[in-house]
Amino acid sequence: MLWLYINFPSLQLDSLQVSKGKCVAGQQLTDSQAIVIVDEHKNSIVQLNASAIKQGVKVAMGLAMAASLADELCVFPYKIAQEEAYLMTLAEQLYSVSANIALFPPHGLALQVDNMLKLYQNLEHYVEAVHSVITPFKLKAFFACGYSPFSAQVLACADINLISSEEKTIAAAMSVLSVEDLFISKKAREDIIRLGIKTIAQLQALPISELATRLDTHTMDYLSQLNGNKSKCLTFYQAQHFFEHSVDLLYEITVSDLLLHPIKQLLLLLEAFLLRRDYLCLEIKLALFNRAEGPSDAIQQSLLISSATGEYLAKQWLNLVSLKLANVKLDAPITKINLCVKKFQPNTGEIDDIFLGRKGQLSLAQLSSLLVNKLGHNKVLGIRLGNDHRAELASHYFPIINHGAINSIGNKSDKKHQQSKVTQAISHSTYSYSTCSDSTIDCLPLRPSFILSEPEPLLAEVNILSGPERIETAWWEQSSLKYQGANATVDKPQSYPRDYFVAKNAQGQCCWIYRELSNHWYVHGYFS
Template sequence: MLWIYLNFPSLQLDSCFGLQSQDKPESTPAIIIVNGQDHRVVQYNAQAQQAGITLNMGLGTAASLCHPLEVHPYQASVEHRKLKEIAHWLYMVTCDITLFEPNGILLRVTNMLNLYEGLDKYWHTVQQHLNVLDVHYDFASGCSPLMAQLLAENSANSINAARHKLLASIRKYPLSASRLPHKTVNQLERVGIQQLGDLLSVPMADLAKRFDIDLVNYIGRLIGQFKHPIEFYHPPSSFQCHLDLLFEIDNVQWLQKPLEKLLTQLEYYLKLRDQLANELKIQLLSRDGSALSLGIFSAQGDYLAAKWQELAQLTLESVALTAPVLAIELSVVQIAEQSGSNDDLFSGKQGNTTPLELLSRLQAKLGKEAVKGIQLGDDARPEVANQYIDPLITGQPKSGNPVTSNPALRPSFMLPTPQRLSEQVTLIQGPERIATGWWDDNSMVRDYFIARSQLGRWLWVFRNREHHWFVHGYFS
């Protein structure tokens, strides 16, 4: 059985997004993550490393070496969330995944080799997939989970399927490089066993006589003689990703860059699954835990990051932040399968924007509830004849009867309330009598005409029972 272990030494740091690092890497400040218990450095970026900061260095020493220095507390919850996000991401290209908290992922390789036609192609696919996330990691293969973990945590960064080479590679490491308890390491060193090679040379039976059973189990699992119980990861079925920001943002325009990173992940996710997203949910998280939720809709569905970025920008233009944003979450609310294009081969390109794309932009700019379609209802009264409907619904009136092939002419612009006719007009067509509304105590009897004014305007006028004339609309 062959395994690959991925070790993420700076997982919390990789979870953050700094706007400065995107455009001007040289202006990125030195950043460290410190343990809250003893205030020692557990993660640092390249700028901090250049200043001489190392792992386990005290906060005071680090501050004296580098100024200015950004200090962030270590948060296990951030690494836990990011580790699950990476596992979910990897699940698109490999199936057997195990989380090794707080910063490791184990892959069972053997079952995937037939699919990818060999170890090299499999590992190349995994690497290409991980590159999208832009995280730092060390890796190694092994005949057992513990062997792969040992090599990866010591930055072996090699992939090999030969058992004898893998066994030889772990023999050179000192006992301190393993996950053996310090007490056990001290006991072994007192009897002259300094390296793993020395330990592996001792027969298992002799080890069982002189040391506790935990050491025997560790060695057996390390070299693959004992079974290592593994619980595989089962990802959620929907896409969701989280991005922490290195500093608070109070300008919505500055959210475009970090949002672009999340949408690029979404594009890759949808492309691999041959799917489209119809609705996204963006949550802007503040320091106090409050969240501003935004819905973004695509009428025709899309997977391209650039298309979603445009809709997100239009939506954000109407957003007023009530508190600075410290993190962004992106999730897919509605997803659809790709379908073949029904475009006419001979019609040529009709334009850069389809009707559904235009609808999506209008909804993003004005809000989904502000964009409606119009449908002819069953009531003949002009004031209530038209009904607002979902813009994606096209079809018949509520009764289900098809619209006649020669419908009555109606003006493009209807007045909210009819106005008294105050000019001389010429009646061109009519009358069309509308006598209805008796059932709700709002009855009407009107004779409608199409008329033309002396200025050349086309009017829709009517005469009521009292023979008073009114203008109800204008033809375009």
């Protein structure tokens, strides 16, 4: 079986530089800045960029040595989890061109080639397709073929680019490599060298039974896998059902506008993810991590951005994100951004009338998601009838985009009423315009256009135009109030019955006033 192994020797460094490239260049870092990634446990440099090499820094050098060689060295700790996460991103992208992807964390991938050749005709076409996926990430990578994943790995990790399906070529390339390049334990390596064996060719010339007496089973297993005689169970990449990606920033961002650049990258990934599955998403969650002070990697701020229509386009989401970010105050510099989407819906396609066309740039749902993200869920409202005869309950607002968490915090007053009414109102909302014929409209009682949320005491002199109209309490609520006893008084029940009048005051305003049984007068609304 032919395998293609891709080795990314400086995955963490390259992933950091991708984020830099898109950010407004050179705030603190220019291209000439030397960047190194240091393994904290071994105190040795594992990855470094070109400008660091120019200044004489080398891999496996100590940090102190490197610091003395290069001025203004930019140091990042080596994070294996970060590399593995990025490797998964790459695997996800490669999954679109190749079926079997074996993961070799932290920075390698093996693709099974032979079963893909039916699709791609020959190896060159296949490798071209793989390249086209990898190139946009601007990573340093080595591609090597082999008749077992391990032989390909040995080649790629020895920094050899070898694209060939010929066994002889591969064997020739393998044979010159030293045993140092094999992935075996240090002890086994020493054993082999002590035998006087320096290259892989020498090792392969010996009969297996001879070697077995000198080497442990682990090494023997590995050697037989290297030759392709034995296959080991590999961990293959499996496509995930949700989207989660992060971007680590090369430097801290304090201005929310600058955050949009790395966020755009994430959204483009999301777009590719959604497009491939023909999905839309209604909500995305952005988590902004700040500099790990105190509890490490505590989520600094979490933003929930929602859209009324499902969207997949990065452009649309970026628009909504920028609106949301405009209202967000960053408390601390941001070092990492995470985008997580868990819920999707299939893209059913919007049906637009071909003859009417679309007049404006936006659909209603797009407009409302625009407004909601800028102003907040509780400020963009629709209106509907309540199933009640009392004026303050007869009509109420509801958020256009229903958002569970926000909704429950929702209105401060009448909360209790609202919640009990909402369920009724949903069933009742059919009694809106559609069922109201002209005759029923005429029968509707005269009601003001504006209702005051808190009735105000009537202070000025008025002329009464019409009335009275008596409105009583709903008996079921009165009984429930009685039942609750002391608790109910806390809720400040509105006193009923009331006699309502239409009146005009000195300024000519048409007021809707009422008199309680106690003979107190209040203004409840205006006929604007």
